Amino acid sequence: MLRDKLRQPDFNNFIALLLGKPTSRPVLFDFIIGDKIMKYLVGEENFKVDTEFNRMITRIKAFDFAGYDFAPILVRGLEFPRKEHNVTEVETKSLNEGAMIVDWASYNDYRWPEITNCDFSIIAKAGKYLPEGMKFIPYSYDGILENAIGIVGYENLCLMIYDDYQLVCNVFKQIGTRIEAFYDNVLLYDEVGCILCNDDWGFNTQTMFSPDFLREHVFPYYRRIVEKAHRLGKYAILHSCGYYREIIDDIVYDMKFDGKHSFEDNIVPVEDAYRELSDKITVLGGIDLNFIVSASSDEVYQRAKRMIEASKLKGRFALGTGNSVPDFVPIENYIALMKAGLEL
Amino acid sequence: MILEEISKWLQRGKTGEVQALIQTALAGDISPHDILNESLIKGMSVIGEKFKKNEVYIPEVLIAARAMKMGMEILKPVLIKQGIEPIGKALICTVKGDLHDIGKNLVKMMLEGQGIECIDLGVNVASATVIEAVRTVKPDLVCLSALLSTTMMGQKEVIEALKAANLRDQVIVMVGGAPVTAAFAEAIGADGYSSDAASAAVLAKQLLTEGV
Numbered sequence: 328m329l330r331d332k333l334r335q336p337d338f339n340n341f342i343a344l345l346l347g348k349p350t351s352r353p354v355l356f357d358f359i360i361g362d363k364i365m366k367y368l369v370g371e372e373n374f375k376v377d378t379e380f381n382r383m384i385t386r387i388k389a390f391d392f393a394g395y396d397f398a399p400i401l402v403r404g405l406e407f408p409r410k411e412h413n414v415t416e417v418e419t420k421s422l423n424e425g426a427m428i429v430d431w432a433s434y435n436d437y438r439w440p441e442i443t444n445c446d447f448s449i450i451a452k453a454g455k456y457l458p459e460g461m462k463f464i465p466y467s468y469d470g471i472l473e474n475a476i477g478i479v480g481y482e483n484l485c486l487m488i489y490d491d492y493q494l495v496c497n498v499f500k501q502i503g504t505r506i507e508a509f510y511d512n513v514l515l516y517d518e519v520g521c522i523l524c525n526d527d528w529g530f531n532t533q534t535m536f537s538p539d540f541l542r543e544h545v546f547p548y549y550r551r552i553v554e555k556a557h558r559l560g561k562y563a564i565l566h567s568c569g570y571y572r573e574i575i576d577d578i579v580y581d582m583k584f585d586g587k588h589s590f591e592d593n594i595v596p597v598e599d600a601y602r603e604l605s606d607k608i609t610v611l612g613g614i615d616l617n618f619i620v621s622a623s624s625d626e627v628y629q630r631a632k633r634m635i636e637a638s639k640l641k642g643r644f645a646l647g648t649g650n651s652v653p654d655f656v657p658i659e660n661y662i663a664l665m666k667a668g669l670e671l
Numbered sequence: 672m673i674l675e676e677i678s679k680w681l682q683r684g685k686t687g688e689v690q691a692l693i694q695t696a697l698a699g700d701i702s703p704h705d706i707l708n709e710s711l712i713k714g715m716s717v718i719g720e721k722f723k724k725n726e727v728y729i730p731e732v733l734i735a736a737r738a739m740k741m742g743m744e745i746l747k748p749v750l751i752k753q754g755i756e757p758i759g760k761a762l763i764c765t766v767k768g769d770l771h772d773i774g775k776n777l778v779k780m781m782l783e784g785q786g787i788e789c790i791d792l793g794v795n796v797a798s799a800t801v802i803e804a805v806r807t808v809k810p811d812l813v814c815l816s817a818l819l820s821t822t823m824m825g826q827k828e829v830i831e832a833l834k835a836a837n838l839r840d841q842v843i844v845m846v847g848g849a850p851v852t853a854a855f856a857e858a859i860g861a862d863g864y865s866s867d868a869a870s871a872a873v874l875a876k877q878l879l880t881e882g883v
Contacts, residue, residue: 420770420771421770421771421772421773421794422771422773423772423773423776424770481773482733482773484730485729485730485733485734486730486733486734486737488730489684489730489734530729530773530774530849531849531866531867532723532725532866532867533722533725533728533729533867534728535728535729536728536729536730537727537728537730540728540730573725593849593850593852593866616820617850620820620821621820655820655821
């Protein structure tokens with residue numbers, strides 16, 4: 328266990344952070360933690376991932392033992408079918424891979440996943456294992472743009488905008504309405520205090536598509552999703568990788584997300600992002616993943632500590648990685664990062 | 672006038688118009704060298720500059736590159752016939768362990784847009800494959816892409832393999848990709864690095880014409 332036994336999960340702290348109010352202690356944020364580090368956090372005896380439900384329970388324990396105030400939860404069933412990834416020895420994949428919709432015929436043949444495939448009751452079932460003070464933050468299996476790219480292929484989609492715009496409109500509508508329905512459902516559960524919309528929108532130097540295109544085909548769905556969350560007294564955060572400067576006002580003022588996750592040193596280092604954004608949105612995580620992988624433990628600790636100090640006055644910063652905690656993160660560096668946020 | 676027209680249609684990605692106007696230009700005895708430089712390359716340069724300033728996005732680059740490719744289908748045989756050579760030959764790939772290809776493809780399009788011939792080795796390419804290709808293809812430039820912090824060391828591996836094979840002095844090496852920085856490029860001994868595809872093509876042209 329990384330956290331002190333006296334430090335108990337407190338979702339109210341996380342809410343205070345999102346609202347820009349003072350928190351009783353530094354708040355931690357991460358979204359995806361790989362199995363190696365989850366196993367380290369919960370111990371060999373508690374690490375059970377043989378079923379989706381056991382994986383959820385293990386994740387709850389891992390996030391609790393690490394010192395987070397929430398546990399992310401993935402409700403499956405809305406996976407949009409893609410072609411098999413056929414290079415098994417390599418753990419990466421291309422955004423051009425997996426294209427299934429290339430024309431109207433393949434669009435008409437495509438088997439769209441139905442929202443009824445999702446067993447949302449798992450939230451309540453897994454919720455019984457939430458420690459007191461902790462809430463779930465559910466997320467969907469990829470976001471609207473990610474799924475569109477996944478089933479059309481990035482370059483195909485780029486060309487389709489000019490070759491068959493109506494087909495592009497239809498693809499986004501099919502995906503957007505389903506993702507919206509997904510969040511409508513998860514928001515109904517008391518165990519859910521906040522939702523996370525995960526959708527990568529940018530490369531290093533610009534958004535994957537023009538901001539106007541995103542405004543037309545992607546953002547309206549998220550605007551409604553966030554609006555619904557707020558209407559129910561809940562919160563909504565965005566995990567979106569890549570360049571964001573031209574769309575940050577959309578994120579803050581149009582879609583009205585309460586927090587943003589994913590920052591990269593090669594795009595905007597979290598220190599700069601915090602200076603630029605913390606007056607209008609909560610900055611979540613942000614210590615660059617590549618830095619965490621390549622720096623020494625002490626360097627990770629020092630940088631994390633400096634961010635905690637820098638945000639002490641204004642708040643609105645949760646310590647965590649810029650992206651995720653994959654298995655190639657050295658455990659000692661993850662511990663160093665967390666230590667900076669856990670020590671009083 | 673017609674060269675400007677071709678450039679404008681290319682920037683809008685209008686393949687049919689580009690092809691038709693190239694035919695007209697050739698029939699009007701405009702030199703294929705001028706058509707290449709003053710319309711196709713010029714048009715792609717405008718797109719590249721706009722891309723750097725985020726005035727256009729990748730879809731617009733792709734349709735312009737497609738129009739250039741289709742235009743080149745008409746122009747290339749005439750260029751070959753007249754003995755007009757590309758300004759250089761580049762070997763491009765994504766390194767071993769990495770299947771990402773968007774950045775690589777974009778750089779390839781931009782390089783071709785600058786009049787550089789490209790041989791694409793694809794993704795997940797082992798250093799031995801690059802060495803073999805350098806021996807057989809004899810490129811002037813080797814461009815290595817990597818998208819992950821776990822795969823970027825593959826760029827170093829290729830540079831080391833080039834040194835071991837006594838080929839390092841024969842090629843310019845450029846590296847790029849999301850986690851790659853200028854400092855990293857320098858540390859592993861690359862000759863060039865750019866943060867975006869359009870800048871990469873400009874740098875490649877500069878390195879090819881002015882040397883490292």
